[in-house]
Amino acid sequence: MKNIDQLAVNTIRFLAVDAVEKANSGHPGLPMGGAAMAYTLWSRLLKHCPDCPDWKDRDRFVLSAGHGSMLIYALLHLYGYGLPLEELQDFRQWGSRTPGHPEYSHTPGVETTTGPLGQGFANAVGMSIAEKRLAAEFNRPGFAIVDHYTYVYAGDGCMMEGITSEAASLAGHLGLGKLICLYDDNKITIDGGTEIAFTEDVGKRFEAYGWQVLKVIDGNNLEAIEKAITGARQDLEQPSLIMVRTSIGYGSPNKQDSSDAHGAPLGAEEVLLTKKTLGWPAEPEFYVPEEVSTHLTDQRKQLKARKEKWDELFASFGRKYPDLLKKWDEWHSGEIPTALEEDLRLWDFGDKPAATRALSGEIMQVLFEYLPNMIGGSADLNASTKTRLKSSSDFQKDNPAGSNIHFGVREHAMGGILSGLALHGGLRPFGSTFLVFFDYMKPAVRLAAMMGLPVAYVYTHDSVAVGEDGPTHQPIEQLANLRSIPNLHLLRPADGRETAAAWLHAVQRRCGPSALILSRQNLPQLPGTGREALKGGYVVSREKGDHPDLILIASGSELQLAFEAQHRLQEDGHGVRVVSMVSRELFLAQDEAYCETVLPTNVERRILIEAALPMGWDKIVSPRGIVIGIEEFGASAPGEIVLEKKGITAAAIIAEAKKMLGS
Numbered sequence: 001m002k003n004i005d006q007l008a009v010n011t012i013r014f015l016a017v018d019a020v021e022k023a024n025s026g027h028p029g030l031p032m033g034g035a036a037m038a039y040t041l042w043s044r045l046l047k048h049c050p051d052c053p054d055w056k057d058r059d060r061f062v063l064s065a066g067h068g069s070m071l072i073y074a075l076l077h078l079y080g081y082g083l084p085l086e087e088l089q090d091f092r093q094w095g096s097r098t099p100g101h102p103e104y105s106h107t108p109g110v111e112t113t114t115g116p117l118g119q120g121f122a123n124a125v126g127m128s129i130a131e132k133r134l135a136a137e138f139n140r141p142g143f144a145i146v147d148h149y150t151y152v153y154a155g156d157g158c159m160m161e162g163i164t165s166e167a168a169s170l171a172g173h174l175g176l177g178k179l180i181c182l183y184d185d186n187k188i189t190i191d192g193g194t195e196i197a198f199t200e201d202v203g204k205r206f207e208a209y210g211w212q213v214l215k216v217i218d219g220n221n222l223e224a225i226e227k228a229i230t231g232a233r234q235d236l237e238q239p240s241l242i243m244v245r246t247s248i249g250y251g252s253p254n255k256q257d258s259s260d261a262h263g264a265p266l267g268a269e270e271v272l273l274t275k276k277t278l279g280w281p282a283e284p285e286f287y288v289p290e291e292v293s294t295h296l297t298d299q300r301k302q303l304k305a306r307k308e309k310w311d312e313l314f315a316s317f318g319r320k321y322p323d324l325l326k327k328w329d330e331w332h333s334g335e336i337p338t339a340l341e342e343d344l345r346l347w348d349f350g351d352k353p354a355a356t357r358a359l360s361g362e363i364m365q366v367l368f369e370y371l372p373n374m375i376g377g378s379a380d381l382n383a384s385t386k387t388r389l390k391s392s393s394d395f396q397k398d399n400p401a402g403s404n405i406h407f408g409v410r411e412h413a414m415g416g417i418l419s420g421l422a423l424h425g426g427l428r429p430f431g432s433t434f435l436v437f438f439d440y441m442k443p444a445v446r447l448a449a450m451m452g453l454p455v456a457y458v459y460t461h462d463s464v465a466v467g468e469d470g471p472t473h474q475p476i477e478q479l480a481n482l483r484s485i486p487n488l489h490l491l492r493p494a495d496g497r498e499t500a501a502a503w504l505h506a507v508q509r510r511c512g513p514s515a516l517i518l519s520r521q522n523l524p525q526l527p528g529t530g531r532e533a534l535k536g537g538y539v540v541s542r543e544k545g546d547h548p549d550l551i552l553i554a555s556g557s558e559l560q561l562a563f564e565a566q567h568r569l570q571e572d573g574h575g576v577r578v579v580s581m582v583s584r585e586l587f588l589a590q591d592e593a594y595c596e597t598v599l600p601t602n603v604e605r606r607i608l609i610e611a612a613l614p615m616g617w618d619k620i621v622s623p624r625g626i627v628i629g630i631e632e633f634g635a636s637a638p639g640e641i642v643l644e645k646k647g648i649t650a651a652a653i654i655a656e657a658k659k660m661l662g663s
């Protein structure tokens, strides 16, 4: 190893060691063991530009093992990503740009939020799919304007998580040749050596998935690592796994190769011993040798020159293909054409009862005419969730221009991949499954919400009305669970026009995901519904007279029951209002004056009906209102029977209403 490389690698190690020591918390072992591997990639092969972290054709680097965050912070600092030394000294502190685990859009150069192991791996698969899809759309002979690799740094923990297996299996099937995983194969996790729980042959497993597997036996040998990455890049037919044998806590005389180095500061004494062992000065802390700064500043200039060459290529691409340039801008802008909202096909579904999942399928075909950068699919449920884009083909190994992804029965990976597609930029991802199987993808949805990603989830078969499949397939607590995720918007439309409004919201929203909750069963097209649904809650049927005695509030398929109950109660002379609560989050975000027009404070008699766990509706119905919901699992029987047995009927609403009205 050249002296300068040795110095740079040790700089990374000790920036991490010192930061963890100062914070008195964090994970020094990974950066110490993986510094050489990461530095080799960054200094010799990674295409990036610290002066322009958002360069669209940069290689993506994902630290899936997010607990090793100091590794990426050290690199970002050294490469001049606007992360000054003080930020490293403030590691894990309130307000710093160096949080415990890397956070997307918080620190320049961090491509995704990682920490829950395996998520970053799935994100990387999504990014790689995005690259392949966009390259197929935009590249022309002599103009490879989309041409980058996706690198993911994963540890034993990522390799053990199921999401990684799912995502790797799909990546192998799709032949994502520009996806490269650097596996920090240090054989240590928190509880000890991997021999206690993880003895499979990871290489053989990945070979079976259709990956190229390469091995580096010495994680400190930069030449061997470079050779392996170069070999990985040359295989454009298969993704590559590079298994790099490293030593956690490298250099620490008493903690190297032991789980003691994983997640706690080395301790002052051990820090000194480690510095001595690797020939590093004990003082100052956070030491960056001048030669290292100069060396990396030179690299930064070269990286900038490379980016400027791409700018030139892109400019001449734009001159030669003005239409493609226009499309490029449209695909990357995230805006929607104004004509879309006015398209009459979104607002007229005739009188025929129809399942909202089926209407959603029709709406998606219209959206796709306006937004051809939509991409997505289902976890093997296209026939049920109806999310196939009929005018496009399948995204497959030999057909990267397709917009339909078959995720296979891999909900968790689908969630992570959708986030990766969104993180990459240029595309509008959506994914679908049954609402009950949201449980299988929750961790990925949570991170998408945390990152503020514009992903659309389509969850169908939204209640016990699913029927015969029984309680395993009948969602009860899933709505409450989804609504409990901050920054996620849940929309449960009642008919075609509300479904269109829900989709419009999903494609307009740029700062977080939306979940569309759709029925399996047919529902009537209701009077009074429409684009006002975009406000989350609105009056769909007014009371007779000038003041309501009672307000019925419902979402989705239960709105028809509220109408029925209103009709019967009004026959008895009561003034009853019906409010459609398509999205609680959206409604509660409206100003007070609007909310007052929908739910006047002085009308305390309120009944909310939703065929699900009634949790979380207090703000809408309180103080004197009630919720008719289901607080137990469903049952196996035809849908109408289950609804009736569980008390989700117009008769139940009427009975409660009469009690409330004292009649």
Ligand SMILES: Cc1ncc(C[n+]2csc(CCOP(=O)(O)OP(=O)(O)O)c2C)c(N)n1
Binding pocket: 027, 029, 030, 065, 067, 068, 115, 116, 117, 154, 155, 156, 157, 158, 161, 184, 186, 187, 188, 189, 190, 248, 262
């Ligand atoms: C989904 C998930 N489960 C558990 C954890 C807690 N955790 C953090 S690191 C780790 C062990 C990871 O081992 P490895 O990937 O080998 O990292 P290394 O020990 O090399 O730093 C665990 C269990 C987590 N971050 N995410």
